[in-house]
Amino acid sequence: MSKRDFYEVLGVEKNADDKSIKSAFRKLAMANHPDRNQGDSAAEDRFREANEAYDILKDPQKRAAYDQMGHAAFDQSSAGGGGGGGGFSGGGFSDIFDQMFSEFSGGGGRQQRNQGGNDLRYDMSITLEDAFSGLQQDISITVPSECEGCSGSGAADGSKPSTCGTCGGAGRVRAQQGFFAVERTCHACQGMGQVISDPCRTCGGEGRMQRAKTLAVSIPTGVDIGTRIRLSGNGEAGLRGGPAGDLYIFINVEPHSIFTRDGNNLYARIPLPMTVAALGGSIEVPTLEGKMARLTIDAGTQSGRKFRMRGKGMPVLRRGNPGDQIVEVQVETPTNLNKKQKELLETFSSSGNTSPESASFLERVKQIWADS
Numbered sequence: 319m320s321k322r323d324f325y326e327v328l329g330v331e332k333n334a335d336d337k338s339i340k341s342a343f344r345k346l347a348m349a350n351h352p353d354r355n356q357g358d359s360a361a362e363d364r365f366r367e368a369n370e371a372y373d374i375l376k377d378p379q380k381r382a383a384y385d386q387m388g389h390a391a392f393d394q395s396s397a398g399g400g401g402g403g404g405g406f407s408g409g410g411f412s413d414i415f416d417q418m419f420s421e422f423s424g425g426g427g428r429q430q431r432n433q434g435g436n437d438l439r440y441d442m443s444i445t446l447e448d449a450f451s452g453l454q455q456d457i458s459i460t461v462p463s464e465c466e467g468c469s470g471s472g473a474a475d476g477s478k479p480s481t482c483g484t485c486g487g488a489g490r491v492r493a494q495q496g497f498f499a500v501e502r503t504c505h506a507c508q509g510m511g512q513v514i515s516d517p518c519r520t521c522g523g524e525g526r527m528q529r530a531k532t533l534a535v536s537i538p539t540g541v542d543i544g545t546r547i548r549l550s551g552n553g554e555a556g557l558r559g560g561p562a563g564d565l566y567i568f569i570n571v572e573p574h575s576i577f578t579r580d581g582n583n584l585y586a587r588i589p590l591p592m593t594v595a596a597l598g599g600s601i602e603v604p605t606l607e608g609k610m611a612r613l614t615i616d617a618g619t620q621s622g623r624k625f626r627m628r629g630k631g632m633p634v635l636r637r638g639n640p641g642d643q644i645v646e647v648q649v650e651t652p653t654n655l656n657k658k659q660k661e662l663l664e665t666f667s668s669s670g671n672t673s674p675e676s677a678s679f680l681e682r683v684k685q686i687w688a689d690s
Contacts, residue, residue: 321389324371332385336376343372344522353516372522373508433509435462435526435554435563442567444537446574450606450632453537459565462554463529467520470559474519479512479558487511510558525558535567540635542579545569577606582632582641590647595619603645605630613645621649 325332328342346368348354355361374380438461444453464470473479481487484506491504503509517523533552546566553563571579578585588603598617602610605627613625624646631641655663 322367323388324375324384327367327371328375339372339375340522343368343376347517347522348519351519369517433557434561435556437563438553438565440565440567441570442535442537443570443572444541445572446577446579447606447608448537449541449569449571450539452539455535455537456532457535457567458530458532460528460530461552461565462526463531464555464559464562465518465521465525465527468518468525470525470555472518472521472523472525472558473514474516477514477516479510479514482507482511482513485511512558526555533565537569538636540582540633540637541569541571542635543569543571545635576604579632582634584631584641584643585646586643587646587648589650590615590619590621592649592652595621595647595649603627605643606632615647619647619649621647623647 325334328339328346330338330342334342347365350361350365350368352362352365355365374384438459440457440459442455442457465472468474471479482489482504485491485504489504489507489509489511490501492501504511507513514523518525521527533549535547535549537547546568549565549567551562552565555562576586584606586603588601590601594601594615596617598615598619600612600614603613605611607630611627611630613627615625624644627643627645629640630643633640652659652663
């Protein structure tokens with residue numbers, strides 16, 4: 319008797335997403351579980367059929383192979399043995415050649431049980447002030463975590479995984495392909511070395527489920543855009559009790575309204591009254607630590623001149639000696655002058671050469687015209 323289409327078994331469309339497939343499997347597994355249907359061989363067959371279908375369709379690579387080749391993608395008749403066991407292999411010719419490459423590179427024959435979880439990424443935005451002073455902050459994330467119902471084993475309460483009868487617990491089986499003998503992942507246990515006859519009702523046998531958790535993140539002083547912080551063991555939980563991956567916090571520093579950062583130096587443009595620029599004096603300028611600092615201005619300072627304030631820049635990540643703050647002054651032209659102020663400026667303007675750069679520029683222009 320030919321096998322039914324796996325999508326038909328689960329009662330979903332071929333374009334169904336992972337969530338719909340998982341939901342359909344759980345309903346079938348609950349309805350046809352042997353514990354609820356003792357002595358009903360038809361329900362047992364439906365339960366086994368649903369497990370086989372879900373085992374293929376939950377895996378993106380296996381699903382792609384099934385969509386292209388149907389049941390033939392997992393037909394073991396040409397593999398020269400490997401035995402029964404009620405499961406399916408990892409997927410046709412691509413799996414064979416992947417495993418051949420793995421063997422030639424020294425990776426063949428290794429057990430794949432207790433597969434570790436994937437590393438995860440979390441993007442975190444902070445202010446420039448936070449990067450300057452450091453930050454302690456809690457974040458909330460939802461990640462695949464160890465199932466509380468089975469403590470990560472994947473087996474229902476009161477049962478436990480058993481050694482795979484196909485591979486003897488090795489997680490791999492040997493197949494003959496013409497002149498080649500190739501090892502590949504065991505189709506019955508998916509490389510775990512164990513099979514679960516009574517899967518956990520909470521997680522469907524995966525040993526993990528989505529769960530929200532709160533983590534404390536410590537941001538050191540001096541971090542910059544792209545800084546990566548690793549939280550070991552806080553990534554995706556491994557399959558059936560495998561080790562969890564890591565969580566990586568990627569830092570993004572938001573633009574600041576006053577300061578621009580370049581390495582460990584800070585740059586700021588500050589307006590400078592014309593009178594201070596002409597006569598000299600001192601002004602107060604802001605710093606990122608939240609205080610004002612005094613800056614001495616030389617008489618005759620021109621717009622665009624830069625002043626260096628040593629040690630007022632960003633801290634160096636995990637080291638001492640902070641950078642500098644570079645202040646570029648922009649001389650401000652007076653506005654809204656009263657009559658007396660205008661008269662004083664007119665007197666000032668006619669009192670002699672008080673703008674040497676302007677006079678020099680005009681002389682160069684005249685010389686260019688004379689030479690042409």
